[in-house]
Amino acid sequence: xxxxxxxxxxxxxxxxxxxxxxxxxxxxxxxxxxxxxxxxxxxxxxxxxxxxxxxxxxxxxxxxxxxxxxxxxxxxxxxxxxxxxxxxxxxxxxxxxxxxxxxxxxxxxxxxxxxxxxxxxxxxxxxxxxxxxxxxxxxxxxxxxxxxxxxxxxxxxxxxxxxxxxxxxxxxxxxxxxxxxxxxxxxxxxxxxxxxxxxxxxxxxxxxxxxxxxxxxxxxxxxxxxxxxxxxxxxxxxxxxxxxxxxxxxxxxxxxxxxxxxxxxxxxxxxxxxxxxxxxxxxxxxxxxxxxxxxxxxxxxxxxxxxxxxxxxxxxxxxxxxxxxxxxxxxxxxxxxxxxxxxxxxxxxxxxxxxxxxxxxxxxxxxxxxxxxxxxxxxxxxxx
Ligand SMILES: [Zn+2]
Numbered sequence: 001x002x003x004x005x006x007x008x009x010x011x012x013x014x015x016x017x018x019x020x021x022x023x024x025x026x027x028x029x030x031x032x033x034x035x036x037x038x039x040x041x042x043x044x045x046x047x048x049x050x051x052x053x054x055x056x057x058x059x060x061x062x063x064x065x066x067x068x069x070x071x072x073x074x075x076x077x078x079x080x081x082x083x084x085x086x087x088x089x090x091x092x093x094x095x096x097x098x099x100x101x102x103x104x105x106x107x108x109x110x111x112x113x114x115x116x117x118x119x120x121x122x123x124x125x126x127x128x129x130x131x132x133x134x135x136x137x138x139x140x141x142x143x144x145x146x147x148x149x150x151x152x153x154x155x156x157x158x159x160x161x162x163x164x165x166x167x168x169x170x171x172x173x174x175x176x177x178x179x180x181x182x183x184x185x186x187x188x189x190x191x192x193x194x195x196x197x198x199x200x201x202x203x204x205x206x207x208x209x210x211x212x213x214x215x216x217x218x219x220x221x222x223x224x225x226x227x228x229x230x231x232x233x234x235x236x237x238x239x240x241x242x243x244x245x246x247x248x249x250x251x252x253x254x255x256x257x258x259x260x261x262x263x264x265x266x267x268x269x270x271x272x273x274x275x276x277x278x279x280x281x282x283x284x285x286x287x288x289x290x291x292x293x294x295x296x297x298x299x300x301x302x303x304x305x306x307x308x309x310x311x312x313x314x315x316x317x318x319x320x321x322x323x324x325x326x327x328x329x330x331x332x333x334x335x336x337x338x339x340x341x342x343x344x345x346x347x348x349x350x351x352x353x354x355x356x357x358x359x360x361x362x363x364x365x366x367x368x369x370x371x372x373x374x375x376x377x378x379x380x381x382x383x384x
Contacts, residue, residue: 001169001303002162005140009124009149009157010133018069018129019149019157025070026078026109027100032060033082034097050083071128077110077146105240108150115147117161124159134159142166153237170305175264180309182266182358183258184317184350185290188336191254192350194266194358202250208243215239251293259300264307266361267294268317309361317356318349 011019033053040046054076061067067075085097116125117136124134126149142165150158182194191199215236222229258265270291294308301308311317319331326342331349339346 001167002145002164003140003303004160004162005138006158006160007124007134007136009159010135011157012133015129015132016157019151021066022070022074022109022129022149023107023151024102025067026074027102027107028064028067029057029060029075030078030082031099033079034099037082037086050079053079053082069128071111071126073112073114073127074109077112081110105153105237106150108148111147111149113146115144117144140165152241154234154241156241169302172301172307173263173305175262175307177358177362179263180266180358180362181258181262181264182354182356182361184268184354184357185293186350189350190289191293192348192354193258194351194354196348196351198350199254202246204246205243205250208239208246212236212239212243247289248292251289251296255293255296255300259297259304259306262306264309264361265297265301266309266311266358267297268357269310269313270294311357311360317353317360320352320356321345321347322352322355322359 033048033056036053036056037048040048057067057072057075057079082097088094089096111126114127117134118124118131119136119139122134122136123131124147125131126147140161140163142163145162145164147162148160150160152158184192186192189198190201193199215232219229219232219236222232298308300306316327319328320326321328321340321343323345324340324343326340328338328340331338336349337347338349
């Protein structure tokens with residue numbers, strides 16, 4: 001089974017410069033290859049493979065000699081990642097691969113092999129970079145796969161090592177109506193469970209959101225490119241980072257709990273296309289939280305032998321009475337409660353939806369994906 005272990009790194013000044021160079025180079029190669037792929041396809045309908053792209057690296061290095069100072073395996077990894085992004089695009093319709101921006105809050109590159117960890121001396125040795133001080137707060141045993149080095153917008157460095165412990169994944173446990181949990185996510189409450197329980201959005205999030213708005217306004221009021229603007233940007237980045245940490249902590253605890261208590265979990269697929277058009281801050285943060293939540297649920301299910309069931313968005317989960325199947329066409333978004341005119345059951349909108357999600361998921365014709373079949377990528381870096 002694969003598991004990622006993430007550690008904080010403390011590079012010295014020279015190492016930071018070299019690490020940054022790796023990040024720039026990998027982003028440069030990724031974007032260059034993406035452009036090549038698009039051009040080859042537009043010009044003569046050709047699909048460039050990862051092999052084709054790697055074959056172009058030597059010429060690219062002659063053109064841009066600074067790339068030679070970077071671990072060439074890391075550059076090849078950038079091409080591999082691009083290839084994976086295209087695979088996901090074709091197979092899972094996950095959106096066309098985008099050019100990587102240096103403004104992304106987390107920047108990273110990969111080291112596929114030839115790196116060494118020294119737990120006792122708290123050092124990691126990376127090709128072309130040498131030994132970097134790293135705090136190994138926990139050890140692992142197993143075969144080390146690739147390592148991902150990342151830096152946050154506040155300048156914190158991390159290395160995430162993917163380890164294969166050689167053990168097979170547990171077989172998914174059988175599940176039934178009684179051992180399956182339906183989850184409906186929303187803005188009013190973070191999640192509503194088919195058991196009737198409502199999981200509130202953590203209070204700190206609301207507070208931090210207000211602070212975020214203030215800091216954002218301050219950045220926009222400062223003179224462009226000034227020192228004061230730089231400072232304001234740093235403050236904003238720290239606030240973003242804090243929110244991301246708090247949120248991830250909340251999501252890990254919640255997902256661990258629901259995965260431990262149930263054999264299968266049913267969720268509704270998120271509307272990814274709709275998410276990208278969202279400019280409202282609360283909604284945008286919600287979108288990120290839900291997709292992160294589902295990612296965590298997916299790998300926790302895999303690790304503990306549970307099943308994640310996903311249903312499509314085409315099922316009107318809030319409008320159908322879970323008791324008799326009556327469809328309430330008049331239900332508005334503002335209606336938090338309603339009474340079924342057919343059987344007289346009084347519904348809480350979200351609890352009814354969660355129960356329906358569970359019911360639909362258990363009817364096989366509505367299944368659009370089962371985590372046991374469609375294995376997602378390993379949990380390396382969670383999106384903010
Ligand atoms: Zn009814």
